[in-house]
Amino acid sequence: MPNLPDVVLWSIPAFVLLTVLEMVSYRLHPDEDAAGYEAKDAATSIGMGLGSLFFDLVWKIPVVALYSALYAFTPARVPVLWWxxxxxxxxxxxxxxxxxxxxxxxxxxxACHVVHHSSRKFNLSTALRQPWTGLTSWPFYLPLVACGVHPAALAFCSSVNLVYQFWIHTERIDKLPRPFEYVLNTPSHHRVHHASQGGYLDRNFGGILILWDRLFGSFAAETERPVFGLTKNIETYNPLRVATHEYVAIARDVREARTLREMAGRVFRGPGWQPASPAPLAGDAAPAAKGAA
Structure with a gap:
């Protein structure tokens, strides 16, 4: 197949230049309503991004081996042409x-993805805040490889998707003209995705296109100003703690779980999942009701 460029590698100079320009813009034209930049936060985001470059090389070894084995097994082949x-x-x-x-x-x-949402700022450096445990996405793309998409072509497409999402991590760009807002993921849509308000939680998952969210019921328009970060923020700039804090929390919850079902729920249910409280015994209900009277 034709050699495809390493889109992320070629984009790094643009990432650096645009981030610096955005920093300067906040210096020259401060915005009291915008989250802006904070030196420690930006340094953590950049450090997470640099670390992810190294760890991604490690995680790619087993993933590429698995994708290559599946590609060799399937008879389907998708040629690499412009269309x-x-x-x-x-x-x-x-x-x-x-x-x-x-x-x-x-x-x-x-626990992997929370890293990207852990900043209470929303700027171009936030786009660089990437996880170090990025071995969790590969199962979702197995159907593409099974249909004959070469693993290198899949890597190219994933890189294009990642690079596209860099520019939407900003408060400096307001809403775009309506046709773009309807079809594409934009800074306005992605601000909603990074917000911690209840009405904004778990919305706008699209990478390049926002059409998927409109189609599958997960779209929310930006109305009130977003509050960025987590529903329960972490108070650290330590990259290692940022990378691992949710795994530590899961391990603690699993250790304290009372049943196997609760253990599984702590791992595989939603981030805010809690086990149902045991129903009170009949003998316990009467005194409680009496006391309330």
């Missing part, structure tokens, strides 16, 4: 939507 690349980009974005959505509703996957 098939467009179709592959569309298909990858579709599966990215479900991967992203899954990482918000399954706690063990959220």
């Amino acid at each position: 098939t690349v467009l179709l592959m980009l569309l298909a990858q974005d579709f599966f990215y939507y479900w991967s992203h959505r899954g990482h918000h509703v399954i706690r063990i996957l959220w």
Whole structure:
């Protein structure tokens, strides 16, 4: 197959330049309502991004081996042509939507993805705040490889999707003209995704296209100003703690679980899941009711 460029690698100079320009813009034209930049927060985001480059190389080894084995097994082949690349980009974005959505509703996957949401700022450096345990997305793309998409072509499409999402991490761009807002993921839509208000939680999972959210009922428009971060924020700038804090919380909850069902729920249910409280015994209910009277 033709050699495809490493889109992320080629985009790094643009990432750096645009981040610096945004920092300067806040210096020259402060915005009291915008989250802006904080030195420690930006340094943590950049450190997480640099760390993810290293760890991604490690995680790619078993994933590439598995994808390559599946590709060798399947008889289907999708040629790499200009129009098939467009179709592959569309298909990858579709599966990215479900991967992203899954990482918000399954706690063990959220433990990886929560890193990206852990900043209370929303700027271009936030886009660089990537997890170090990125071994959780590969199952969602198995259907593409099984249909004959070469693993290198899938990697190219994933890189394009990632690079596209860099520019939407900003408060400096207001809403775009309506046709763009209807079809594409934009800064306005992604601000909603990073917000911690109840009405904004678990919305706008699309990568390049916001159409998937409109189609599958997870879309929310930006109305009130977002409050960024987590529903329960972490008070640390330590990259290692940022990368692992939710795994530590899961381990603690599993250790304290009373039943196997609760243990499974702590791992595979939603991030805010709690076991149902045991129903009171009949003998305990009467005194409680009497006391209330």
